[in-house]
Amino acid sequence: MEFGEIVSVLLQGAIVTIEIVAMALPLAVLMAFSFGLIRLYAPAPFKQIAIAYIEFFRGTSALIQLYWIYFVLPFFGITIDAMTAAVVALGLNIGAYGTEVVRGAIQSVPKGQYEASIALNFTASQRLWRIIMPQALVNMIPPFGNLAIELVKATSLVSLITIGDLTFKAKMLADTTLQVGEIFGVVLLFYFVMAQFLVFFIRRLETHLSKGLGRGGLHS
Amino acid sequence: MNGFHWDWAFTWEVLPMILSAAKVTLLATLLGSIFAIVMGLVFALLRRNNSRILRISTYWVVEFIRSTPLLVQIFFLYYVMPEFGISMSPLATGVFALGLHYGAYLSEVFRSGIDGIEKGQWEAARALNLTIFDTYKDIVLPQAIRPMIPATGNYIIAMFKETPQLSAITLLEMLQMAKIIGSENFRYLEPFTLVGILYLVFSLLAAYGIHQVERRFPKEGFSLK
Numbered sequence: 318m319e320f321g322e323i324v325s326v327l328l329q330g331a332i333v334t335i336e337i338v339a340m341a342l343p344l345a346v347l348m349a350f351s352f353g354l355i356r357l358y359a360p361a362p363f364k365q366i367a368i369a370y371i372e373f374f375r376g377t378s379a380l381i382q383l384y385w386i387y388f389v390l391p392f393f394g395i396t397i398d399a400m401t402a403a404v405v406a407l408g409l410n411i412g413a414y415g416t417e418v419v420r421g422a423i424q425s426v427p428k429g430q431y432e433a434s435i436a437l438n439f440t441a442s443q444r445l446w447r448i449i450m451p452q453a454l455v456n457m458i459p460p461f462g463n464l465a466i467e468l469v470k471a472t473s474l475v476s477l478i479t480i481g482d483l484t485f486k487a488k489m490l491a492d493t494t495l496q497v498g499e500i501f502g503v504v505l506l507f508y509f510v511m512a513q514f515l516v517f518f519i520r521r522l523e524t525h526l527s528k529g530l531g532r533g534g535l536h537s
Numbered sequence: 538m539n540g541f542h543w544d545w546a547f548t549w550e551v552l553p554m555i556l557s558a559a560k561v562t563l564l565a566t567l568l569g570s571i572f573a574i575v576m577g578l579v580f581a582l583l584r585r586n587n588s589r590i591l592r593i594s595t596y597w598v599v600e601f602i603r604s605t606p607l608l609v610q611i612f613f614l615y616y617v618m619p620e621f622g623i624s625m626s627p628l629a630t631g632v633f634a635l636g637l638h639y640g641a642y643l644s645e646v647f648r649s650g651i652d653g654i655e656k657g658q659w660e661a662a663r664a665l666n667l668t669i670f671d672t673y674k675d676i677v678l679p680q681a682i683r684p685m686i687p688a689t690g691n692y693i694i695a696m697f698k699e700t701p702q703l704s705a706i707t708l709l710e711m712l713q714m715a716k717i718i719g720s721e722n723f724r725y726l727e728p729f730t731l732v733g734i735l736y737l738v739f740s741l742l743a744a745y746g747i748h749q750v751e752r753r754f755p756k757e758g759f760s761l762k
Contacts, residue, residue, distance in 0.1 A: 376740040378712075378736050381701055384712070388725040484606065484609055
């Protein structure tokens with residue numbers, strides 16, 4: 318097979334990979350914020366539920382979660398297509414790690430900021446959304462960036478439930494053409510480029526969000 | 538679809554098979570950890586090398602390994618290495634892939650651990666005319682190990698949770714066993730759930746074990762002997 322053809326087939330797979338990331342990432346962020354905040358501030362039963370979710374998804378393997386959702390849920394009468402199973406499994410998995418990022422970032426905001434906002438008579442929600450969160454967000458960006466890269470890497474697992482992502486196309490091409498060296502080399506490069514793109518984007522976002530927060534000392 | 542009740546008889550029947558496959562999972566993790574620690578040290582020391590070219594190329598190798606998926610690396614090693622005349626069994630490939638992947642992560646842990654040692658310690662070692670080997674063995678590593686333990690432990694647990702990916706190159710570990718049992722009996726509920734629970738139990742036990750190891754290292758001044 319011509320090298321150009323291989324690359325064009327792999328590009329189709331890369332688009333599927335990007336689609337999965339684009340859907341799973343918002344789900345992961347949603348889970349991270351909701352369960353991170355529940356874990357910090359909600360009353361007892363809700364807090365226990367959040368802890369159970371976090372420990373379950375962090376303590377078991379992503380591939381097993383994916384298989385469980387894809388193969389076992391149909392026995393409960395819930396049949397979902399492979400794509401939905403992939404997005405749900407990866408979103409919930411990365412989201413569980415994200416809850417700890419949210420919690421850590423909120424807790425790392427200096428205590429004086431809470432005290433000052435109480436002294437200024439802000440309501441609880443004003444304290445959280447106007448004082449604490451803007452500062453916590455900046456702390457969250459680097460670890461969330463790492464998780465986003467973890468997500469891109471984890472999407473390769475969906476090839477094992479027969480979704481035609483980048484890894485799946487590579488395996489398929491390798492089985493038919495036997496040009497394994499070129500194929501897997503190109504695939505590794507593709508993933509590397511995607512990860513570096515995320516790194517670049519995250520750095521931009523971090524600079525953007527930390528504007529006006531007076532970090533790194535006074536500027537003139 | 539045969540409804541979904543949990544079948545206890547079936548559970549007890551398949552549990553021994555899954556537990557026997559757990560040995561392969563644990564073996565892969567153990568050998569993978571040893572290889573990863575060695576690779577991590579090699580990468581970390583290369584990053585501290587005097588040669589600028591070596592430092593920069595190691596940085597990009599580590600960065601490349603860290604930002605590409607383990608599954609693709611496993612496939613790469615399993616399918617591409619034979620082209621170079623190196624054929625490895627699924628277990629050897631798995632250990633090699635896990636070791637290389639997590640070695641890249643561990644190198645950062647080791648590097649920051651070594652960088653955390655005060656400059657005065659290096660200077661004192663040099664003043665005492667110790668060789669570079671003895672400086673690492675007697676001065677630097679004994680102090681650097683304790684702060685490295687928690688992060689190293691986390692990565693070993695993470696590695697353990699990625700071993701199911703080795704089922705993709707037909708290594709008969711827990712997940713592969715569960716898949717075989719599932720497809721033979723058309724029941725995936727019990728085998729997959731058992732594997733999930735076993736992973737959870739092993740992860741929690743490992744986390745506890747690492748905490749105990751950490752406690753055995755006093756905060757200051759102990760010797761490797």
